[in-house]
Amino acid sequence: xxxSRAVMLVHALVLVCATTFSSAQAAVFSTADYLSQADHGTxxxxxxxxxxxxxxxQQLVALGVSPAQAEAxxxxxxxxxxxxxxxxxxxxxxxxxxGLIGAVFIVLLxxxxxxxxxxxxxx
Amino acid sequence: MPFFPQSRYQCGPAxxxxxxWHSGVDVDAEALAPAVYLPAREGSLQPELLAAVRRHGxxxxxxxxxxxxxxxxxxxxxxxxxxxNQGFAALPRWHYAVVVAYxxxxxxxxxxxxxxGRRRESHALFLLGWSRAERWAIVTARPGELPATVTPDEALxxxxxxxGLLRPEAALAAWETSLSRWPDHGDIRFATANAARRxxxxxxxxTLYRQLLDQRPAHLAARNNYADLLLxxxxxxxxxxxxxxxxxxxxxSPGLGAxxxxxxxxxxxxxxxxxxxxxxxxxx
Numbered sequence: 037x038x039x040s041r042a043v044m045l046v047h048a049l050v051l052v053c054a055t056t057f058s059s060a061q062a063a064v065f066s067t068a069d070y071l072s073q074a075d076h077g078t079x080x081x082x083x084x085x086x087x088x089x090x091x092x093x094q095q096l097v098a099l100g101v102s103p104a105q106a107e108a109x110x111x112x113x114x115x116x117x118x119x120x121x122x123x124x125x126x127x128x129x130x131x132x133x134x135g136l137i138g139a140v141f142i143v144l145l146x147x148x149x150x151x152x153x154x155x156x157x158x159x
Numbered sequence: 160m161p162f163f164p165q166s167r168y169q170c171g172p173a174x175x176x177x178x179x180w181h182s183g184v185d186v187d188a189e190a191l192a193p194a195v196y197l198p199a200r201e202g203s204l205q206p207e208l209l210a211a212v213r214r215h216g217x218x219x220x221x222x223x224x225x226x227x228x229x230x231x232x233x234x235x236x237x238x239x240x241x242x243x244n245q246g247f248a249a250l251p252r253w254h255y256a257v258v259v260a261y262x263x264x265x266x267x268x269x270x271x272x273x274x275x276g277r278r279r280e281s282h283a284l285f286l287l288g289w290s291r292a293e294r295w296a297i298v299t300a301r302p303g304e305l306p307a308t309v310t311p312d313e314a315l316x317x318x319x320x321x322x323g324l325l326r327p328e329a330a331l332a333a334w335e336t337s338l339s340r341w342p343d344h345g346d347i348r349f350a351t352a353n354a355a356r357r358x359x360x361x362x363x364x365x366t367l368y369r370q371l372l373d374q375r376p377a378h379l380a381a382r383n384n385y386a387d388l389l390l391x392x393x394x395x396x397x398x399x400x401x402x403x404x405x406x407x408x409x410x411x412s413p414g415l416g417a418x419x420x421x422x423x424x425x426x427x428x429x430x431x432x433x434x435x436x437x438x439x440x441x442x443x
Contacts, residue, residue, distance in 0.1 A: 063383065063387055063417075063418045063419075063421035063422040063425065064353070064356070064383075064384050064387050064418075065380045065383050065384055065414070065415055065418045066353060067319050067322070067349070067350040067353050067354075068319055068323075069414055069415075069418075070346075070349065070350075070380045070415075071315070071316070071319050071346075073411055073412035073414060073415060096197070098199075099197050099198060099199035099200060100197065100198030100199045101197065101198070102193075105193050105194070108194070108214070109194060109195075109207060109210060109211075110210075112210035112211070112213045112214045112324055113206055113207075113209075113210045114206075114319075114320035116320075117206035117209070117210070117320075120206060121204065121206055125204070128204050128205065128206075129202075129204070129205065129242060129244070129251065129253040129292065130197060130200035130201065130202030130203060130204055130253060131170055131171050131174075131202050131203055131205075131242055131243075131253040131254050131255040132169065132170060132171065132200070132201045132202025132203060132253065132254070133170065133202075133245065133252045133253065133254045133273075
């Protein structure tokens with residue numbers, strides 16, 4: 037685990053060096069760089085994003101996504117979304133139920149509306 | 160508007176297919192499932208829905224979580240994809256649906272939801288489930304189209320996140336639409352200038368950078384990019400005049416500082432090796 041983490045760190049550093057050198061030719065400061073500098077130095081943000089990208093890819097594969105699909109899916113995520121998924125994928129809502137409202141829920145809702153309980157305002 | 164009924168657990172792809180179809184993308188729920196469905200969670204995550212919208216060349220905008228915003232988008236003819244929690248905090252039941260109409264006469268919302276093409280929910284029931292999902296609501300738009308209720312900061316974020324997956328011309332059209340709605344928003348003007356340059360519209364980019372620097376001379380990132388553009392077009396003298404004030408200020412981040420130094424060095428090198436093109440093709 038420690039080794040794979042170290043490998044990822046090296047990848048991230050290589051990425052940062054590559055982008056730094058390429059920016060010596062065209063030193064345009066992109067909109068994405070500009071918006072991400074609010075919280076971090078751009079290079080630090082790039083290291084974090086590269087690490088988050090690898091972690092999220094592994095988590096998606098562990099949850100049943102094919103490696104090729106996982107790659108395509110993370111490529112369309114923003115750096116902030118990658119970090120959010122990396123930090124709390126387990127707690128995030130996964131919308132998937134059929135959308136038929138359960139009988140228990142309806143009963144509780146009616147009780148709530150007629151003022152018998154206040155279960156909704158408490159939760 | 161067609162309806163894509165969901166199969167087991169797949170309300171995410173189904174809801175997404177409905178809104179994407181409405182914004183002109185020919186795709187069905189089955190084709191979207193590999194892009195958003197997470198088998199072990201038996202559902203789809205919000206950021207992955209946004210990512211899938213971008214992969215189809217559309218921009219996902221989060222709209223304010225208010226009834227007024229929902230009504231305004233519906234009035235403008237845009238369906239709204241919402242997350243609902245039809246359970247409790249301790250036992251959540253997350254569900255995606257698409258709001259397609261409000262029946263003011265009966266006080267009911269009409270949704271494409273699960274296997275129902277026209278599900279009606281009372282206002283109280285709808286509001287409860289939506290509120291427990293932090294009133295998350297998105298509109299998927301074509302690049303040149305901007306939902307009525309989006310805030311400028313959300314437009315900035317949504318477009319910045321999507322533009323890497325858009326063709327340069329489409330990205331520029333999207334930014335220009337935002338800029339015409341919020342002409343005084345400096346960051347949107349900066350982003351539009353960058354997009355213009357990426358689309359090969361150097362003249363437009365130069366105008367936008369110049370206007371921004373007139374309004375906000377201390378916008379160092381704009382100063383850097385304008386100088387880089389001038390340099391690329393052979394206007395060394397103008398480039399060095401533009402970059403000079405930035406070198407005396409402290410940049411907001413190490414990355415910006417490095418970019419400014421790189422640009423200044425490249426300008427000096429170019430000035431030493433070749434004469435500037437006169438007059439500068441980018442005008443004043």
